[in-house]
Amino acid sequence: MNAFQPGELVLLTSQKGKTWLVRAGSGSFSCHLGNVDLQDVVGRQEGEWLETHRGAKVFLFRPSLGDYVHKLKRRTQVIYPKDMGAFWIYGDIRPGDVVLETGVGSGALSLALLRAVGPKGRLISVEVRPEFAQLARKNIEVFFGKTPDNHTLLVADVTALPLKVTVDRVVLDLPEPWLAVEAVSACLRTGGLLLSLSPQVGQAQMVCQELKRHGYANVTTFELLKRNWKIDARRARPEDRMIGHTGFITVAKKIARTSEVVPTIRDPEAPVPS
Numbered sequence: 159m160n161a162f163q164p165g166e167l168v169l170l171t172s173q174k175g176k177t178w179l180v181r182a183g184s185g186s187f188s189c190h191l192g193n194v195d196l197q198d199v200v201g202r203q204e205g206e207w208l209e210t211h212r213g214a215k216v217f218l219f220r221p222s223l224g225d226y227v228h229k230l231k232r233r234t235q236v237i238y239p240k241d242m243g244a245f246w247i248y249g250d251i252r253p254g255d256v257v258l259e260t261g262v263g264s265g266a267l268s269l270a271l272l273r274a275v276g277p278k279g280r281l282i283s284v285e286v287r288p289e290f291a292q293l294a295r296k297n298i299e300v301f302f303g304k305t306p307d308n309h310t311l312l313v314a315d316v317t318a319l320p321l322k323v324t325v326d327r328v329v330l331d332l333p334e335p336w337l338a339v340e341a342v343s344a345c346l347r348t349g350g351l352l353l354s355l356s357p358q359v360g361q362a363q364m365v366c367q368e369l370k371r372h373g374y375a376n377v378t379t380f381e382l383l384k385r386n387w388k389i390d391a392r393r394a395r396p397e398d399r400m401i402g403h404t405g406f407i408t409v410a411k412k413i414a415r416t417s418e419v420v421p422t423i424r425d426p427e428a429p430v431p432s
C-alpha cells in the first residue's frame with residue numbers, strides 16, 4: 159500500500175461527489191462541510207477519509223488524469239477527457255511512440271499524450287505563446303511531480319519551424335490547423351496518423367481538404383457527445399445539463415509520397431452500403 163506523502167496532490171471528495179484539489183501536509187482546508195487539517199492526510203491510504211470539525215466525511219483520493227484536467231490552471235480552452243480518450247484510441251497512440259503536438263495551450267492534452275507514449279516514448283510539443291508554454295510546463299510538472307525527461311516543449315510558430323524529427327503521430331489543436339499541415343507532414347512517417355481537433359466545422363473542412371492535398375488517406379471526421387445520468391432509487395434520467403459540443407476530431411493516415419493513386423479506405427465503423 160502506498161500512503162500519501164507530504165506535498166502530494168490529493169483529491170478531497172465529499173459524500174455528494176464534490177471535489178477539491180489540495181496538497182497533503184500543507185495547511186488547513188475549509189469548505190461548507192467544515193475544516194480539516196491537511197497534515198492529517200499524510201500517512202493515510204487512498205480511499206480513507208477525514209472528518210471535518212462539523213463531522214462530515216471527506217474521502218482521500220489521488221486525482222486521476224481526468225480529475226486533474228478539470229482542476230488545472232487554464233488560460234486557453236483545453237481538451238476534455240472524452241476527446242483525449244478518442245485521440246488515444248482512434249490515434250492508436252502506443253507506448254514508445256514519438257508524438258508531435260501543437261499548440262500546447264494549458265497542457266491538458268500533453269498530459270494525456272505523455273501517459274499514452276509512456277517512459278519509452280517521446281512527446282515534442284510546440285507552442286507559439288511563451289506564457290502558455292510556461293503555464294503548460296507548470297501544469298505538467300505539478301501532475302507528474304517533475305518535468306518528464308521524455309518531454310520537449312518548444313516555443314515557436316509551428317508553421318515556420320523546420321523540425322528535423324520523424325514522428326509516429328501528429329496531434330493538432332490549433333485555430334488554423336490547415337496552415338500547419340505542410341510543416342508537420344514533413345516530420346510524420348509514412349503510415350503515421352495525424353489527428354486534429356477543431357471547434358468549428360468550417361475549420362475541420364479546411365483541414366480535411368489540406369490533408370487530402372498532402373497525401374493522406376482515410377480522412378475521417380467525427381464528434382463525441384457525453385451525457386451523464388442521474389441514477390438513484392427514485393429516478394434514472396439524463397442530467398439536465400451536458401457539455402453539448404467540444405470539437406470535431408479529424409483522423410488521417412499518411413500515405414507514401416510516391417503513391418500515384420490515393421487509396422480510398424472505407425471507415426471500418428461506417429455502415430456498409432446496401
Ligand SMILES: C[S@@+](CC[C@H](N)C(=O)[O-])C[C@H]1O[C@@H](n2cnc3c(N)ncnc32)[C@H](O)[C@@H]1O
Pocket residue numbers: 234235236237260261262263264265266267268284285286287290314315316317331332333334
Ligand atoms: C486551444 S489551445 C490548445 C489547448 C491544449 N490542447 C490543451 O489541451 O490545453 C490552442 C493553442 O495553439 C497555440 N497556437 C496557435 N497558433 C500556433 C502556431 N502557429 N504554432 C504553435 N502554436 C500555436 C495557441 O497559442 C494556443 O495556446
